[in-house]
Amino acid sequence: MSKTERCHWMLDEVKSAGRENLDADHASEYDVKEDAGVMEELALMKRLGLNRQSEVVDIGAGTGQFTLAVASVCARVVAVDVSPVMLDVLKAKVSASHLPNVEIVQSGFLTYEHQGKQADFVYSRYALHHLPDFWKALALQRLRHIVRIGGVLRLWDVVYNFDPSEAEDRLDAWCATLSDNPKNGWTRADLEEHIRDEHSTFAWLLEPMIERSGFHIENVGYSRDGIFARYVARAI
């Protein structure tokens, strides 16, 4: 048990994992609803140096779309997630695909203890926003210890790239992009729940946290609506 796990003030990462991520029905439908864009992500990671010798940690891996894609081109991938039901889906896929180099660990940003040599890449998509900002800063510092100097953090999340004065207009416009019909996948209510109950933050708050943790942000791409950001950060 790590020191932080013994602390009574420690955040419960399972409770903060997001209602839907603990719901077995949601987990079983996740891959139909969400395309994690793994082929493009893999191409980027290869441009950044990913190869057959690379070791990767995918944190907040969920059903492991990225985990499975990267496993076929690297030496080792550790998929970390707090949600047992998301990991059940991933476990079934790993056992069906007979990939020998995938390890699955039920743990979180604040508790995962990396075994073996430091990773070359840490990957995280749509997961860090489950932590409030104070905990994001601690999580990023922990990620920095997982990855070797010169290694890469690829972070893709809902990150608000606008001024607080624009929040109402920007967020209303985002919610209006989806319908109320669950047959179409994600709904307007899902976005409202995200804004209300989860912890996406402003880019101008997150970026100093990334840099302060010992990463240099080499590249950032913001979506035009100011809702999503994708970072490539190098461990220094």
Ligand SMILES: C[S@@+](CC[C@H](N)C(=O)[O-])C[C@H]1O[C@@H](n2cnc3c(N)ncnc32)[C@H](O)[C@@H]1O
């Ligand atoms: C929206 S899913 C994203 C899954 C996957 N990364 C993808 O891009 O498809 C968010 C995942 O983050 C996980 N998660 C939430 N809080 C976490 C934490 N503190 N540590 C690790 N994983 C967490 C959830 O259980 C869920 O599987």
